[in-house]
Amino acid sequence: FMEGLEKLRDEPAVTQDGFRVTLLTNTGLLADATPGLQRGAEGVGLYRSEIPFMIHDSFPTEQEQFTLYQKVLKAYAPRPVTMRTLDIGGDKQLPYFDISESNPYLGWRGIRFTLDNAQLLISQVRAMLRANVDTDNLKLLVPMVGRVDEMQAFRQYVEKAVDSLLREGHQVKVPPIGMMIEVPSSMLLLSKLAPYIDYVSIGSNDLTQYLLAVDRNNPRVSALFDHLHPAVLVALEYILQQCKALSLPVSICGEMASDPAAVLVLTAMGYDCLSLSAYNIPRIKLLIRSINRDELLPVLEQARACNSEAEVRALLLPVLEQYG
Ligand code: PEP
Ligand code: MG
Numbered sequence: 001f002m003e004g005l006e007k008l009r010d011e012p013a014v015t016q017d018g019f020r021v022t023l024l025t026n027t028g029l030l031a032d033a034t035p036g037l038q039r040g041a042e043g044v045g046l047y048r049s050e051i052p053f054m055i056h057d058s059f060p061t062e063q064e065q066f067t068l069y070q071k072v073l074k075a076y077a078p079r080p081v082t083m084r085t086l087d088i089g090g091d092k093q094l095p096y097f098d099i100s101e102s103n104p105y106l107g108w109r110g111i112r113f114t115l116d117n118a119q120l121l122i123s124q125v126r127a128m129l130r131a132n133v134d135t136d137n138l139k140l141l142v143p144m145v146g147r148v149d150e151m152q153a154f155r156q157y158v159e160k161a162v163d164s165l166l167r168e169g170h171q172v173k174v175p176p177i178g179m180m181i182e183v184p185s186s187m188l189l190l191s192k193l194a195p196y197i198d199y200v201s202i203g204s205n206d207l208t209q210y211l212l213a214v215d216r217n218n219p220r221v222s223a224l225f226d227h228l229h230p231a232v233l234v235a236l237e238y239i240l241q242q243c244k245a246l247s248l249p250v251s252i253c254g255e256m257a258s259d260p261a262a263v264l265v266l267t268a269m270g271y272d273c274l275s276l277s278a279y280n281i282p283r284i285k286l287l288i289r290s291i292n293r294d295e296l297l298p299v300l301e302q303a304r305a306c307n308s309e310a311e312v313r314a315l316l317l318p319v320l321e322q323y324g
Helices: 002-009 034-038 050-054 062-076 110-116 118-131 148-167 184-188 190-196 204-212 219-224 230-245 260-269 278-290 293-304 309-322
Strands: 020-027 044-048 081-084 138-142 177-181 199-203 250-253 273-277
Touching: 002 034, 002 278, 020 034, 020 250, 020 278, 034 062, 034 278, 044 062, 044 250, 044 273, 062 081, 062 118, 110 118, 110 148, 118 138, 118 148, 138 148, 148 177, 148 190, 177 184, 177 190, 184 190, 184 204, 184 230, 190 230, 199 204, 199 230, 204 230, 230 250, 230 260, 230 309, 260 278, 260 293, 260 309, 273 278, 293 309
Parallel strands: 020 044, 020 273, 044 081, 081 138, 138 177, 177 199, 199 250, 250 273
Antiparallel strands: none
């Protein structure tokens, strides 16, 4: 098994007809890059920085963060590492900072929380920038953006962090700054947001939750939560078309990228960068290497005509079986 993994590790994820897909990994729990590198991750598409905050018993200091981030950046260098700023709120709570709200998914989350706690944001960005000096492989990513002024404010805080580091005599390599598309308003404002972002990463979990108004963790409505819902597919095609027009690189993180049926649709649409948990990379790579994108285009056309996620899945199942 390990031998098979090793062989596959160095092969590209490319379809039979030559469509190349970059496969990145989602991480956050460990600085240990072994699972990702062993499975051929071409970098980190999503480092969930809240995870080390969640397993700590107080806010980690800038120095503690610096040490951790540097380990991660070094472990993957020269591959890119996309570090998302703190994304707490919603289902992600810190044991030492209570955010009790009656509607947490619509509340103090992600960038909303960090813009209201600017010192925390600045120290996190400073730690990431300091960690990046030797490797220069950091990309910053902002979660839960729904407004243009949020990206404007974030950029200003990055500038502040850069200025303070330069004043203290540190070197700085300014990283690309990306935005997650999770809140539907961000996708509808893409042309206005474009001046403030270098790339886009779609968080399909939250985007599905907010487009469908279905709590991603509520078992009562879990049957309604599906990233193959026709409205999600319309949104994904719209985002790709907008990003192409605006020359913004776009990738997808979130569970969708490890769902084989969804990967068929995404590849047919033209998505060429996915970020997923390391454990799922080999089988998604095998799938991509077995498909012929040209043959999927008529399937995508049929998927566009479907009225429900069940119809989409019924359409894709035999196609998946055909690819083994
Ligand atoms: C997402 O929302 O799809 C995502 C990748 O972020 P998280 O799952 O950490 O909310
Ligand atoms: Mg999310």
